[in-house]
Amino acid sequence: MQNRPLESRLGQRQRAWSDAGNDMDIARIKSEYFDQGYVIVDDAIDPGMLDRLEAGARSVWSQVREGAVDVAGSGPDGGSIFGLLAPEFGEPVFGEILAYEGITRYAEAFLGPELRMGHVHLWAADGGYDTGWHRDLGPAKDNTYDEEMALLSRPMIGLRYQVALVDDPCLWLVPGSHRRYRTEEERQALAFDGKRDISTQVNVPLKRGEMLLWSGYTVHRGRKPPDLEQRLSMTIGLFRYDPQEPKMAMDERFRWKLADNIRDSLPPRSQLYYDRWRALQPE
Secondary structure (H helix, E strand, C coil), rough: CCCCHHHHHHCHHHHHHHCCCCCCCHHHHHHHHHHHHEEEEECCCCHHHHHHHHHHHHHHEEEEEECCCCCCCCCCCCCEECCCCCHHCCHHHHHHHHHEEEHHHHHCCCCCCCCEEEEEEEEEECCCCCCEECCCCCCCCCCHHHHHHHCCCCCCCEEEEEEEEECCCEECCCCCHHCCCCHHHHHHHHHCCCCCCCCCCEEEEEEEEEEEECCCCCCCCEEECCCCCCCCEEEEEEEECCCCCCCCCHHHHHHHHCCCCCCCHHHHHHHHHHHHHHHCCCC
């Protein structure tokens, strides 16, 4: 799907949304995802919801930049804004998107029908940045073959999405790298020089309203072009629900989600996803 011209994808989004219930072509989408580590879909978010998300994101961005609301302690200059589900922002659309059918149908196709909350946050950088090359495998930058392959071979229990609320050209990745150990060229970039180019890198630009399903195990990098006024993309993660899953260590970036006012601000289906996540948190 991502090989079509961007203009074609954008022009066909309304038709794609109308036809989505007829043929999602899930087998092809899953094949691309597992082969390349990413796939773009353009039928997940209907135009009305997209407009609400963009308006909500701009409101949240303004509140954080002005110092009016900061439930997650990111500070006014943070490029990643957490806490979108908090009612202090006054933007219930982010609670709705957590269990939005246009998105959850993809999660269910990959993970099964029983899901729990992962995360919802916003990339809202208005200054330049470059994350450097990395994999989302933890802090170690130079794993041995056995260490890295053990991490890459773990069963798939979650799916992450990125929804572009404005055109977003910031993601670069190495297709297929989620399935194998790093090459020597990639090792140099991952462990020593994260700003160098990699010969097999590709840019994955998203048009407004497109959604990227992708694996953080790919070798990837976020780089905002200097002429891009603002990055405004939402990232969402959902996980397979397993009532026997062991309790997880609390990531301090997400402690705000334990606040007493979060659950009641969510719609019923999102409350279910929240309750399943909450049950896994340490007392």
